[in-house]
Structures are given as C-alpha cells and as structure tokens.
Amino acid sequence: MKAATAIQTFHYSSPCIEWRNFEGKPRGSVRYSQRIKENKRLIAIASAHLQHDKRRDLRQRSVSDKNSSALLETGNLVHSSFDEELVLKRKAEEVKPYLNGRSMYLVGMMGSGKTTVGKIMAKALGYTFFDCDTLIEEAMNGTSVTEIFEHFGESVFREKETEALKNLSLMYHQVVVSTGGGAVIRPINWNYMHKGISIWLDVPLEALAQRIAAVGTNSRPLLHDDESGGDPYTVALNRLSTIWEARGEAYTNASARISLENITSKLGYRNVSDLTPTEIAIEAFEQVQSFLNEED
C-alpha cells in the first residue's frame, strides 16, 4: 500500500458540541468569590473525610471485609473511592465555569496515564474525550500506530499527528485530548494545544518503565528494542531515558505540570504507584485552577 493512498482526511464521529452553551467567565462579582469560598469549604470537608476514611479503612482492613465493593485497593493503601469521586466532582464543578469552554490537552511520556486520567477528567467535566493516537489510526483506515511507523515511517505519523491536533483545536471546544507522547516535539503542535490548556503528567521514568514492562511494548514502536536484550523493565527504562533526554525540555511548554512525586509527598504516600488515577485527576484540576488564576 502506498503512503499517499492511505493518508485520509480526518473524520470525527463524536457528538456535535453546542457552541452557544458556553458559559461566560463571571469576573469580579460577589457571587463569584462567594461560590469559590463555598466550594473551597466543601472540598476541605471532603478531603478531611477522605483522610479520615483512609485511616479508618486501614484499621478495618486487617479485621474484616476485604472484599467490600466500596473500597478500592491500590498499592499498600485502601482508598474510599466514593470520597475520591466526591472531591473530584467538586473540583470539576469549581473549575469548569472558569474554563470558558476551553479544551484540555494532556501531554507526557508514554505510559504516563494521559488516557487513563484524561477519561476521568472528561467525565467529571462533562467534556468529550479524544485519544490522538486513536484518531490517527482511524484516519489511516484502522492502521495501527505500530504499523504506521513500520510501513510509512515516523515522519508520516508526525504529519498525521499535527493534522489531528490542528483539527481538534479548530473544530472542538470542551474536549479532553490524550496526545501522543511525542506530540510535544513539534513547535507547531504547541500553537494548536495552546488554544486550550495543556497539562503535563510528569511521572518518574522508573514508574513508567514498571507500567510499560507490565503491559508490553506492542503498541509503542519507539520502545521496541530487539538488540540490547535484558529484562523488560531495564529495556523500557533505557529506551525511556534516551527519549527523555531528547524531549524532556519540550514538556515544560505545558500550561500546568502535574508532578506525581509532589502529589505523593503531599498525600503522605510512600510511592508514586500508591496514587490512584482519580487523585491525579484532582491534582490536575487544582493545577489548572492555579494556571487560570495566574492568567487573570
């Protein structure tokens, strides 16, 4: 198959966005500051409940009900998923009116959780979620990312990636986009992503290597390494380190940075792998809020 015949124009099948429904950003009104205060109070209450419930759940865990559906096990800790959901919902409600319908673009290294966290954020905001890699595959008649790299080369993939970001930024508001890990390397892509708010999921390379070693590198062609050998974790870590050297700096263009190490110490956990995707999404909303405040 020739590259030229396979490259199609994009067709998006997601629901049409109601442009006239965008909420204006209420600036400087008394109701605005009252609402912020009230939301902060509710979040503080919900956070206090969350911490209390975590401690209580840890105590209860040793004696009873390890299968309770209200508890979600993650690493060494047991979280009350209900309370997490409540904090997430409050945060999303708090930030949404001030987004003015702007979209969010999640950037980060392969395996950083852009898809996982992005879906949670989109649901909480009532936004539509898009995965950029999936859009490219659809535009190439279902050809997988790995096959695109193999048959057409990385440059064709990068062209399609830019086209996808351009279309998303021009055609849509109120979407959360999980971008490909390499979307940050082309300056033109930032022109499109800066039409919305870009969010960098900054995850330590060791944690990324662990996740990738667990799921394999089949869908991540840049991590394939048939030559060096070694165990999957070491191979992934070596490849990620090389990629990071080349593009680590580019991620700092993002509007907001979500550092998993910072959240881990803020919540008093031992390891970034103790964090749930919902906790990361909550932090993302907080960082977006800080960005919007600074922007004002």
Ligand SMILES: Nc1ncnc2c1ncn2[C@@H]1O[C@H](COP(=O)(O)OP(=O)(O)OP(=O)(O)O)[C@@H](O)[C@H]1O
């Ligand atoms: N907070 C988390 N804790 C543990 N595992 C996670 C977390 N977030 C995501 N994962 C796991 O890591 C893997 C990669 O996640 P995900 O696909 O969301 O990342 P991504 O940034 O979209 O990756 P890519 O850019 O390579 O498509 C998945 O197996 C997912 O289940």
Ligand SMILES: O=C(O)C1=C[C@@H](O)[C@@H](O)[C@H](O)C1
């Ligand atoms: O980091 C990268 O360059 C990539 C990440 C994936 O999401 C895909 O976009 C593709 O495999 C390239």
